Amino acid sequence: MNEQNRTTVERKGTRELLVTRLFDAPPSMVYQAWSQPELFQRWWMPRSASGISLLSCDMDVRTGGKYRLEFGTGGSDSMAFYGKYLEVVPNERIVWTNDEGEEGAITTVTFEDQGGKTLLRFHEIYPSAAALEEALQGSAATLPEQLAQLDQLLAGIGD
Amino acid sequence: MVQCLAPPLDLSFAALADATRRGIVERLGRGDASITSLADQFQMTLTGMKKHVQVLERAGLVVTRKIGRVRKCALGKCDLSAEAEWIESCRKLFEARFDALDAIIDEMKQERRDE
Numbered sequence: 001m002n003e004q005n006r007t008t009v010e011r012k013g014t015r016e017l018l019v020t021r022l023f024d025a026p027p028s029m030v031y032q033a034w035s036q037p038e039l040f041q042r043w044w045m046p047r048s049a050s051g052i053s054l055l056s057c058d059m060d061v062r063t064g065g066k067y068r069l070e071f072g073t074g075g076s077d078s079m080a081f082y083g084k085y086l087e088v089v090p091n092e093r094i095v096w097t098n099d100e101g102e103e104g105a106i107t108t109v110t111f112e113d114q115g116g117k118t119l120l121r122f123h124e125i126y127p128s129a130a131a132l133e134e135a136l137q138g139s140a141a142t143l144p145e146q147l148a149q150l151d152q153l154l155a156g157i158g159d
Numbered sequence: 160m161v162q163c164l165a166p167p168l169d170l171s172f173a174a175l176a177d178a179t180r181r182g183i184v185e186r187l188g189r190g191d192a193s194i195t196s197l198a199d200q201f202q203m204t205l206t207g208m209k210k211h212v213q214v215l216e217r218a219g220l221v222v223t224r225k226i227g228r229v230r231k232c233a234l235g236k237c238d239l240s241a242e243a244e245w246i247e248s249c250r251k252l253f254e255a256r257f258d259a260l261d262a263i264i265d266e267m268k269q270e271r272r273d274e
Contacts, residue, residue, distance in 0.1 A: 005261075007254040009246050019249070021257045025264045033263050043259035122253070 014129035017105075019122040027111035030118045031091045034109065035061040045071060063088045067096065103131035174218035179203075180211050184220055184234065191233040194223075 007021045023030050033039045041057040055070040055078055068082040083097035083104065092111060098104035105124040112119040126132040175181050179201060186192060186200065198208035212232055215221035219235045 007250055007257055009250040009253065011246065017249075019253050021253070023257075023261065023264060025268065029264055029267055030260070033260055033267065039263055039267075043256055043263055046255040046259050120257075 011132075015126040015132045017124045017126075017132065021120050021122075022114070023118040023120060025118060026116055027091045027113050027118045030120060031111050034094065034111075035059070035088075035090075044069075061085060061088055061094065101135075103127045103134070105131070105135065174214050174220055177211070177214075180215055183211060183215060183232075187221060187232055187234045191231055193229045193231055195229070197232065 005022050005024070007019065010018050012018050033043070037057045037059045040059065041054045044057075045052055045054050052071050055072045057069050059065075059067040059069075061067075063085055065088070066082065066084045068080060070078050070080045072078040081098065081100050083099040085094060085096045086106070087093065087095040093108060095106065095108045097106060103126065105126045108121075108123045108125075110121045110123075112121070126135065175184070182201065183197060186197065192200075194208050194212060195205065197212070198205045201208065212221060212223060216223060216235075221232055222235045223230050223232045225231075
């Protein structure tokens with residue numbers, strides 16, 4: 001893997017999280033893969049991640065539009081994530097709410113042109129430090145299996 | 160205490176699967192204590208308490224040090240490691256996502272070339 005294309009995750013202060021990654025394509029292309037549901041659902045939840053698969057993916061990517069993603073583990077359980085788009089500027093930024101919990105984050109993803117490449121920033125701001133803590137713990141609960149499967153996935157991709 | 164549950168470490172989960180050990184961690188959250196006083200509070204033998212503390216110590220949830228003839232117990236720095244663990248697992252998830260996104264972008268490039 002190209003070293004400069006590494007994904008970085010940083011915690012900013014007590015209630016913000018920032019993920020960055022450089023893509024070898026112009027912003028218009030990365031934006032397209034993010035905003036078209038048929039493309040988005042092919043990468044957002046990589047197939048081998050914890051056996052979770054995307055059951056449905058409705059996205060109306062425009063300011064004021066809504067989204068709803070449903071995940072399942074193959075059994076009868078399913079989990080829905082939903083919210084609305086607060087701001088959509090094609091090829092530049094998408095801002096959305098995460099309404100499935102009481103204290104959901106506001107997520108902003110920006111696509112910055114860097115000489116034909118795209119610097120992607122995925123930024124989450126939680127309403128309180130406690131809400132970020134809770135999100136960390138909630139995610140951590142299912143992580144041991146996910147990690148094992150992600151390792152496999154990454155090993156496969158690294159060839 | 161709650162933060163200690165966050166690290167996806169088998170040792171931590173196993174250590175905290177026991178109600179007495181969860182009680183010990185909660186008690187140490189309010190202040191350090193000697194093994195003798197913990198044994199008194201939880202109404203068990205010194206040997207029994209030592210075993211529980213050892214399990215917690217191996218999981219990094221508790222640290223102990225000997226002062227004279229007394230062994231003092233305190234909470235370990237599990238909250239920091241929990242955060243580092245979480246950040247790393249979050250990074251791995253996004254890395255997997257973005258590698259998959261790379262593959263899709265490659266396809267899109269190929270399609271544009273073919274047009």
